[in-house]
Amino acid sequence: MKPISLRPCTLFVLGALMTLSGCASIVNGTTQQMTINSNITDADITANGKPVGRTPFTGLVERGSKTSLTVSKAGYQSKTITLASSLEPWFWGNIIFGGLFGSTTDSATGAAYKYAPTTVEVDLEPAPAAAPEAAPAGK
Numbered sequence: 776m777k778p779i780s781l782r783p784c785t786l787f788v789l790g791a792l793m794t795l796s797g798c799a800s801i802v803n804g805t806t807q808q809m810t811i812n813s814n815i816t817d818a819d820i821t822a823n824g825k826p827v828g829r830t831p832f833t834g835l836v837e838r839g840s841k842t843s844l845t846v847s848k849a850g851y852q853s854k855t856i857t858l859a860s861s862l863e864p865w866f867w868g869n870i871i872f873g874g875l876f877g878s879t880t881d882s883a884t885g886a887a888y889k890y891a892p893t894t895v896e897v898d899l900e901p902a903p904a905a906a907p908e909a910a911p912a913g914k
Contacts, residue, residue: 806835809858810894811844818848818899830897838888844895851899858895860888 811820813830820827822836822844830846840860847853 805838807838807890808834808893809836809890811846812894812896813846814898815848815851818846818851818897821845821847836890838890840888842890844897846897846899848899850902852902854897854899856895856897858890859892860890 809832811827811830811832816830818830820829820832822842823839824843824845825837827836827844828834836842836844836858838860842858842860843855844858845853845855
């Protein structure tokens, strides 16, 4: 009887692990479900300058490491916040199994990051009233 070579089995297992591990962009995508609320309804929401929707909002927001979220409405002071993000756990598996290519792709597309918390409350304050124009002196 011939001994069974472990080499094909080892290659099969390694290939399966690489396939199943995937990368963050494949597993979780480049967007994340977020809820954005405000004390003012129908306020415009932009993420990194791109329109996202209006408050109250629940939907997809592009992932990234430094995503700026701006909430604005006429008659109110706009407010910009940076969403808190952390590295997605799948990113580490991708470095181990996928190497530089997969991790670079995840970083470039924002898929390497996840937002926490996924619900954000942004309160707007009324814009200051414009000062009345002064009457000309001497009249």
